[in-house]
Amino acid sequence: MHVRKEPSRPRQAERSAQSRNALLESAARGLSRYGYGNLVLAQVAADAGYTRGALYHQFKGKEELTLAALEWVLAAWEREVGVLVEREPEPVGALLAMARGHAVFCRRDLARMAIALRLEFGGRGDHPVGRAVEAAYALLVADCERRIEAGRASGAIPPGPPAQVLAVAFVGALEGAVVSLAGREPYDEVLAERAAAGVLGIDPTGERR
Template structure:
């Protein structure tokens, strides 16, 4: 029996098509989760809004839980690319934390930004894979914020105050709440997010023209 190898171009096209389908479904699911929550999410509606059939969705995701976990990972990856990594390149802790505040506000201008907060509220107090994934992300961000706060206090750039871990939790909570409340109010959302961050850190507002 002779097996004919599939042309490399065909495999690449199929891989690209699968990636486009997956991306469209994740974005539609993120919008749906932001609007309806996990419990009220209808997979058929997600598929239709993405422009695909229910079969295409189930070909990539076994069930709602797997889809939601993939959405959480997708949001984490896009947030890291647009907010986390640019801030990580800044050596000054104050600049890094205020950059996170401003860039987080910009990231939250899109219609998928509420998904993490919506899921966090829905799964609060529950031992569920989606809740555990959200807790892992929260713990990672809090640890990163706390490390920068500690470094800033060590250099004198950030004044003494509450323990770094508690301040980091407050900073994360403030940014989440503020940017959701001010969604659609650009450019004031980014400016006020930075003000909130500087205020919690015990810093004066940034001078005009510094931003």
């Protein structure tokens, strides 16, 4: 008697993870290019090589897909940029590593998704995507603020505006630089570092101005 073998659960899980990652990457790219309001789910699915039905099998709709894509991009940032920051023992070195790493990370258009969403939602705390974007931004600013305070305590960063204000300016300068310099490798990395250093009041070698 021939017994039909069902696909193993590990293989099913692997295929499901592959399709999910492909859809998240496609969504992140679409959100970077077109924003949330203009994102077309059928196009996201097609660009990933799947049907719209396959997308709805993984995600309930645009909101859930966008929240998952944001989490996916932030996790990639931590793997690629966050690890560079944590390797630096000194606060200034960590902040400049963040600037360089972020510039390289944003050479892929999908990596600018968080910036695009933040601009689109503009602090709209009434929307789940807006809340998620603002929460991620607040964590980044808080991390920079902590490193700025440590740099000031060691004398590596000169006195000036409150650390929280300087952290907001640091993140803003970094975002502005990478968006303006998109496609201008390798100058994007060098100039992002200079812009970040300028806000901190130091030169890129870590010397006070």
